[in-house]
Amino acid sequence: MEHIQLTVDIGSSGIASGAGKVYDHLRTIVEKDNLAVNLKQTSGIGMCYKEPLLEVVDADGTYLYGDMTPELAEEVIHSHLKLNVPLKQYVVHSNRIQSDHNRFLDDQIRIALRNCGVIDPEKIDEYEQHNGYKAIQSILSENLSTENIIQTIQDSGLRGRGGGGFPTGLKWKFAANNVAIEKYIICNADEGDPGAFMDRSLLEGDPHAVLEGMIIGARAMGATAGVIYCRAEYPLAIKRLNIAIHQAREKGYLGKNIFGVTGFDFNINVKEGAGAFVCGEETALIASIEGKRGMPRKRPPFPAASGLWNKPSNINNVETLANIPWIIQHGASAYAQYGTEKSKGTKVFALAGKINRGGLVEVPMGISLEEVVNNLGGGVPNNKKLKAVQLGGPSGGCIPEHLMHTKVDYESVTATGAIMGSGGLVVMDEDTCMVDVARFFLDFTRKESCGKCTFCRVGTKRMLEILTGITEGKGVIEDIDKLLELGEQIKKNSLCGLGQTAPNPVLTTIKYFRDEYEAHIIDKKCPAAVCKQLLHYEIIEDKCTGCTVCAKVCPTNAISGERKQVHYIDQEKCIQCGECFNKCNFDAISVS
Amino acid sequence: MRVKRVEPNTKQPQTASKVDLSLMDPLITTLRKKRGNLIPILQGVQRIYGYLPEASFYKIADETGLKLADLYGVATFYAQFRLKPVGKNIVKVCHGTACHVQNAGKISRSMEDTLGIKDGETTEDMLFTLESVACLGCCSLAPVMMIGDETYGNLDQKSAAKIVKEIRRNEK
Numbered sequence: 116m117e118h119i120q121l122t123v124d125i126g127s128s129g130i131a132s133g134a135g136k137v138y139d140h141l142r143t144i145v146e147k148d149n150l151a152v153n154l155k156q157t158s159g160i161g162m163c164y165k166e167p168l169l170e171v172v173d174a175d176g177t178y179l180y181g182d183m184t185p186e187l188a189e190e191v192i193h194s195h196l197k198l199n200v201p202l203k204q205y206v207v208h209s210n211r212i213q214s215d216h217n218r219f220l221d222d223q224i225r226i227a228l229r230n231c232g233v234i235d236p237e238k239i240d241e242y243e244q245h246n247g248y249k250a251i252q253s254i255l256s257e258n259l260s261t262e263n264i265i266q267t268i269q270d271s272g273l274r275g276r277g278g279g280g281f282p283t284g285l286k287w288k289f290a291a292n293n294v295a296i297e298k299y300i301i302c303n304a305d306e307g308d309p310g311a312f313m314d315r316s317l318l319e320g321d322p323h324a325v326l327e328g329m330i331i332g333a334r335a336m337g338a339t340a341g342v343i344y345c346r347a348e349y350p351l352a353i354k355r356l357n358i359a360i361h362q363a364r365e366k367g368y369l370g371k372n373i374f375g376v377t378g379f380d381f382n383i384n385v386k387e388g389a390g391a392f393v394c395g396e397e398t399a400l401i402a403s404i405e406g407k408r409g410m411p412r413k414r415p416p417f418p419a420a421s422g423l424w425n426k427p428s429n430i431n432n433v434e435t436l437a438n439i440p441w442i443i444q445h446g447a448s449a450y451a452q453y454g455t456e457k458s459k460g461t462k463v464f465a466l467a468g469k470i471n472r473g474g475l476v477e478v479p480m481g482i483s484l485e486e487v488v489n490n491l492g493g494g495v496p497n498n499k500k501l502k503a504v505q506l507g508g509p510s511g512g513c514i515p516e517h518l519m520h521t522k523v524d525y526e527s528v529t530a531t532g533a534i535m536g537s538g539g540l541v542v543m544d545e546d547t548c549m550v551d552v553a554r555f556f557l558d559f560t561r562k563e564s565c566g567k568c569t570f571c572r573v574g575t576k577r578m579l580e581i582l583t584g585i586t587e588g589k590g591v592i593e594d595i596d597k598l599l600e601l602g603e604q605i606k607k608n609s610l611c612g613l614g615q616t617a618p619n620p621v622l623t624t625i626k627y628f629r630d631e632y633e634a635h636i637i638d639k640k641c642p643a644a645v646c647k648q649l650l651h652y653e654i655i656e657d658k659c660t661g662c663t664v665c666a667k668v669c670p671t672n673a674i675s676g677e678r679k680q681v682h683y684i685d686q687e688k689c690i691q692c693g694e695c696f697n698k699c700n701f702d703a704i705s706v707s
Numbered sequence: 708m709r710v711k712r713v714e715p716n717t718k719q720p721q722t723a724s725k726v727d728l729s730l731m732d733p734l735i736t737t738l739r740k741k742r743g744n745l746i747p748i749l750q751g752v753q754r755i756y757g758y759l760p761e762a763s764f765y766k767i768a769d770e771t772g773l774k775l776a777d778l779y780g781v782a783t784f785y786a787q788f789r790l791k792p793v794g795k796n797i798v799k800v801c802h803g804t805a806c807h808v809q810n811a812g813k814i815s816r817s818m819e820d821t822l823g824i825k826d827g828e829t830t831e832d833m834l835f836t837l838e839s840v841a842c843l844g845c846c847s848l849a850p851v852m853m854i855g856d857e858t859y860g861n862l863d864q865k866s867a868a869k870i871v872k873e874i875r876r877n878e879k
């Protein structure tokens with residue numbers, strides 16, 4: 116058992132799957148049996164679909180075990196460590212065993228995620244052992260100039276990963292050019308896209324990388340203080356950030372005269388968000404940090420000229436910042452070797468929805484959606500057919516199956532009507548109703564609209580009303596044109612990005628799934644059998660045993676029949692609540 | 708729209724006897740002078756009481772000089788703040804995109820049935836408050852819900868009901 120390393124993946128997804136219990140149990144065993152192994156924790160390798168994960172590294176190779184429970188982990192210890200027989204049936208990734216699961220990790224290029232799932236995020240030493248804080252140290256020891264740092268970032272082609280895709284180097288240049296005594300660098304960790312978790316995993320798995328990215332930014336732009344605005348729904352990310360900041364301060368990497376350089380003062384504080392999607396927008400985020408209602412304002416002035424406390428400020432996304440130390444260390448061309456002409460480097464995606472291997476992946480730009488979903492994600496479960504991929508959340512759109520060859524880069528994705536967004540990728544199959552999805556997003560944006568400008572405030576409300584009508588079978592065919600017109604108006608006239616992109620989910624679903632809208636409107640049918648009011652329930656006579664359960668649960672007494680006799684649904688009285696369908700023990704109720 | 712119309716409340720502020728306002732003192736002392744302290748103060752108060760008692764607004768305004776209107780404006784803007792007492796366990800059912808396409812509606816309905824309350828309400832015994840939220844960041848485990856600091860994934864109606872029933876049993 117020489118040099119055996121046991122690692123348990125303890126991030127939010129892992130904990131939700133029971134990784135904490137696995138770790139505790141292992142620790143008990145290791146202590147009790149006095150095993151000569153090194154047991155440690157890490158966070159977020161990204162294989163959320165196989166969590167809890169336990170990695171065993173021995174002299175032969177690496178073995179990642181998935182779907183662990185305390186009992187199974189004990190079995191692994193017994194068989195793998197004591198008898199030297201790996202339990203192959205639970206191995207989800209190994210350099211010793213061939214399996215299709217390997218592709219989930221092997222097809223990735225991990226730059227932003229380089230340390231996620233590798234180091235213990237609560238230990239600064241481990242980050243340093245993996246080249247941590249080397250980038251900033253080399254900048255300082257070589258006395259690299261501001262222009263030099265910014266030029267490297269510009270040459271790398273890195274673009275903002277928060278959704279906008281603005282060239283990072285250029286943004287830094289703007290902020291650097293505004294001379295001021297006080298200047299801020301802000302990390303946007305608000306991650307509002309419902310269905311995305313890239314930034315959470317990064318903060319939980321490698322908080323020091325984000326801090327180092329900010330310190331480099333501070334050096335390049337002359338920022339005097341940093342703020343990380345993190346959403347309150349991410350308690351573990353906030354906790355680990357605070358631990359990391361504390362450790363960095365103790366080491367003299369944050370505070371006054373940091374890294375021993377006289378006059379280089381820089382500190383970082385974490386601000387907890389209070390639950391408002393619009394606060395992901397730069398000017399709203401600044402208002403929120405200042406303690407105001409998070410309402411966007413007109414730009415210009417851009418934050419680079421007048422941001423937090425009216426001082427020049429630069430805002431970057433978590434993933435953008437995590438890339439920075441790597442780029443400085445490996446050089447601009449090492450980063451730019453990946454990707455397409457206009458979109459360089461890699462992008463992290465959060466795979467979720469109807470996909471076999473849901474989790475976090477980092478892929479080179481220019482890879483096709485098909486490859487991401489099928490090769491890494493393992494395709495759609497239960498032999499269902501893929502219908503669309505949603506990119507960019509409430510600001511994005513649905514890319515249909517026939518466009519799955521679309522390359523993942525800013526321009527190609529935008530050409531479909533969706534946007535690259537921050538990296539949320541939700542897969543939808545034949546059981547997903549596209550009208551319902553559009554309604555879902557509009558419901559979200561309507562609730563999250565701050566109410567400042569009319570087009571967004573009233574426009575999203577009207578669009579939602581029309582969409583709700585359609586899903587309830589009350590739509591008329593003119594509604595489609597009305598949605599298109601309203602959508603264009605809202606895009607053109609809204610104050611901030613929230614309104615300017617809110618119609619995208621509707622416009623793309625109309626563009627690619629008009630037939631589904633028409634089925635709802637003309638035939639009063641929901642092809643995916645999702646929209647409740649359009650469903651039709653019927654009792655299958657051959658299967659009905661007359662147990663009376665359905666009649667009892669029916670809230671409108673629409674079901675009648677004698678005990679032990681076939682029952683019937685009175686379609687006039689039925690309100691399509693689905694209770695009978697849920698409660699029937701004999702699958703005797705059909706829904707269409 | 709985040710701006711909610713609020714009924715004017717003509718009642719007197721809650722008397723200090725109901726909530727112990729002195730619990731806020733350390734918080735106010737540390738944050739009183741800080742720039743941008745408004746939201747952290749409200750967050751701190753909510754951490755103490757679980758919600759923002761009406762009387763706390765007056766105390767904050769008195770002692771920090773922040774305007775009541777600003778406090779109330781911020782408290783009603785952000786989804787995090789609550790103006791009513793909540794149950795001991797807050798059940799947050801995720802309705803983010805991934806959870807929505809994996810039928811989060813069923814989880815909410817199961818919770819409503821099991822707890823006997825509607826979304827946004829609190830049980831009479833003050834044990835549970837039911838809320839829906841947009842994304843808990845565990846989308847690969849959808850559908851997901853969170854109770855306290857604990858997140859539960861890959862739920863169905865039955866397993867979700869079982870979880871709250873067990874919490875209820877342990878509370879008794």
Ligand SMILES: Cc1cc2nc3c(=O)[nH]c(=O)nc-3n(C[C@H](O)[C@H](O)[C@H](O)COP(=O)(O)O)c2cc1C
Nearest residue numbers: 275276277303306307395396397431432435612613
């Ligand atoms: C409504 C709205 C929500 C946004 N939410 C986020 C977010 O959650 N995280 C993020 O990094 N950027 C978000 N953005 C983009 C930011 O405004 C900003 O462009 C970004 O943080 C800049 O960093 P980057 O250049 O590194 O991408 C949002 C924009 C809008 C309009």
Ligand code: FES
Nearest residue numbers: 801803806843846
């Ligand atoms: S969508 Fe439910 S956890 Fe993200």
